[in-house]
Structures are given as C-alpha cells and as structure tokens.
Amino acid sequence: MFSLMYETPSSWVQDVEALGTLTLLSDHAHCELKAAATMQALVAKNPTCDSIVRTLPRFAMEELEHFEMVEALLRERGGKLAEQDTSPYADGLHKGSRANRKSLLLDRLILSHIIEARSAERFYLLSEHLQDRELAEFFGSLMPSESAHRIMFLRLAEGLFPAEDVQARTAELRQMEADLISNLPFEARIHSGPKQ
Numbered sequence: 001m002f003s004l005m006y007e008t009p010s011s012w013v014q015d016v017e018a019l020g021t022l023t024l025l026s027d028h029a030h031c032e033l034k035a036a037a038t039m040q041a042l043v044a045k046n047p048t049c050d051s052i053v054r055t056l057p058r059f060a061m062e063e064l065e066h067f068e069m070v071e072a073l074l075r076e077r078g079g080k081l082a083e084q085d086t087s088p089y090a091d092g093l094h095k096g097s098r099a100n101r102k103s104l105l106l107d108r109l110i111l112s113h114i115i116e117a118r119s120a121e122r123f124y125l126l127s128e129h130l131q132d133r134e135l136a137e138f139f140g141s142l143m144p145s146e147s148a149h150r151i152m153f154l155r156l157a158e159g160l161f162p163a164e165d166v167q168a169r170t171a172e173l174r175q176m177e178a179d180l181i182s183n184l185p186f187e188a189r190i191h192s193g194p195k196q
C-alpha cells in the first residue's frame with residue numbers, strides 16, 4: 001500500500017499511546033516543519049529546475065498548514081511544542097544514502113518520497129488503532145495528503161532522471177530505510193522503531 005519494505009506492526013500504535021500522545025504530537029509538528037524546510041531547500045538549491053521550482057512551494061505551504069493544525073491541537077490538549085532532539089531516522093537516512101550515490105538530487109527526491117511514505121503508513125496505523133478516536137481521526141485526515149506527497153516526489157524524480165536509475169535507486173534506498181527504521185529505538189515519535 002505504501003511501497004515500503006518494512007511493515008510497522010500495529011502494536012507500535014499501542015506502545016506509542018501508552019507513552020503519551022502529547023510527545024508524539026510535538027514530534028509530529030516538528031516533522032511538518034522539517035518537511036516544509038526540505039521542500040524550500042530543494043527549490044533554493046535547484047533554481048534552474050522548472051519542475052521543482054513550480055511544484056514544491058505550494059506543497060511547502062501545505063506542510064506549514066499541517067504544522068499549524070498539529071500545533072493547535074497540541075495546545076488545545078494542554079501540551080506545548082518541545083525542543084527537538086536530533087532525529088536518528090533523518091540522520092540515518094542521510095548517512096545511509098551516501099553509499100553508491102550517483103546524484104545528490106536524485107537521492108534527495110527519493111528519500112523525500114520514502115519519508116512521506118513512512119509518514120503516511122504511520123498516520124494510517126494511528127488512524128486505525130489509536131484508542132483516542134479524536135486523535136485517530138486527525139491522523140486519518142492528514143494521511144491522504146502525505147500519500148499524495150509520496151507520489152509527487154517520485155514523479156519529480158521520474159521527470160528528471162532515467163527510469164532505470166530511479167527504479168534501481170528507489171529499490172536500494174527503500175531497503176536501506178527498512179533496515180534502519182526496524183532497528184531504531186522505540187520512542188513516542190512518528191519515525192521511531194518498534195518496541196523490542
């Protein structure tokens with residue numbers, strides 16, 4: 001469903017809910033901010049690439065709208081945006097993608113595709129399995145747009161690079177991501193590993 005090589009078990013949702021959803025929401029708000037920042041950086045670093053310049057700004061605005069929604073919900077629930085520790089997921093992806101890299105831009109687009117896919121998978125699981133139904137619906141309402149972002153990044157890559165390069169690199173990076181996230185520590189974060 002999300003074209004990922006590791007499927008998160010539904011028990012991950014119960015484990016996250018037991019830890020506390022305010023921490024998860026603060027992490028989620030930071031993820032939305034980072035998604036917007038990544039899109040803006042792609043435009044700034046590729047100013048002569050029409051498809052990137054014309055596509056990404058409106059998606060960056062959408063991610064900022066998501067940030068506002070998550071932050072408002074967090075506040076409504078008595079929580080507050082917390083300081084963010086570095087993300088072992090993002091760091092691991094960037095380190096892991098250095099091996100066999102042919103093009104930095106291709107890797108950035110494919111990694112963004114994979115991160116959006118993983119977010120969509122986690123939102124889907126949260127929407128299905130959270131006991132807190134209000135929060136479940138909130139995640140369910142965001143899932144389609146993260147899934148659309150997943151497809152948008154892959155289309156951008158396909159428009160800029162030969163199909164066989166995109167396919168081969170996507171397969172390598174999907175495997176790398178699966179190995180990474182299945183071994184990350186468990187935390188109340190959108191991109192944490194499963195509880196061992």
Ligand SMILES: [Fe+2]
Pocket residue numbers: 032035062063066146
């Ligand atoms: Fe988003």
Ligand SMILES: [Fe+2]
Pocket residue numbers: 035063116145146149
């Ligand atoms: Fe997104």
